[in-house]
Amino acid sequence: xxxxxxxxxxxxxxxxxxxxxxxxxxxxxxxxxxxxxxxxxxxxxxxxxxxxxxxxxxxxxxxxxxxxxxxxxxxxxxxxxxxxxxxxxxxxxxxxxxxxxxxxxxxxxxxxx
Numbered sequence: 001x002x003x004x005x006x007x008x009x010x011x012x013x014x015x016x017x018x019x020x021x022x023x024x025x026x027x028x029x030x031x032x033x034x035x036x037x038x039x040x041x042x043x044x045x046x047x048x049x050x051x052x053x054x055x056x057x058x059x060x061x062x063x064x065x066x067x068x069x070x071x072x073x074x075x076x077x078x079x080x081x082x083x084x085x086x087x088x089x090x091x092x093x094x095x096x097x098x099x100x101x102x103x104x105x106x107x108x109x110x111x112x113x
Contacts, residue, residue, distance in 0.1 A: 002064070003097050005073065007080045008057035009090035015055050022086035023056060030079040039063045039072050042079045055090060056083060062096075073111070077101065081108030 015023070027042055034041040044058035051057065060076045062069050077094070084092050084103070094101040094109050101109045 003062045004059050005062065005076055005080075005094070005096050005101075006057075006059045007083070007092070007094045008051065008054050009084070009087055009092045010051060010053040011055060011090040012053060015087065019087050023083060026079060026082045026086060030075070030082075034075065036063070036068060036072060039068060042076055056087060077109040077111075084108070 023044070027044060030042045040061045040063075042058065043060055044056060060072070063072055073096075080094055084090075085108075092103070094103075096111075102112060103109055
């Protein structure tokens with residue numbers, strides 16, 4: 001059984017060209033610097049996913065290798081933090097399967113200890 005990180009943002013208005021460019025830059029930067037080519041990385045669905053007001057949505061399957069889970073999760077959460085900061089006025093949800101990942105204005109998304 002696999003565990004996945006799900007992330008999405010919703011709002012009534014579409015992404016602006018500036019927001020779209022910022023998201024594309026974040027995704028490109030993340031994917032080009034991701035150090036685990038055999039693991040899933042940040043992945044955004046086309047057209048914001050299936051929810052009616054979704055403007056950004058994606059998921060990442062966590063590795064089966066226990067030694068890599070925290071590293072991959074940390075990298076992806078860092079990128080999702082950047083996405084949220086690029087589109088701050090949306091309603092964001094980030095979940096590790098059914099567990100809601102908390103948001104902190106200074107730290108971004110993090111796993112509580």
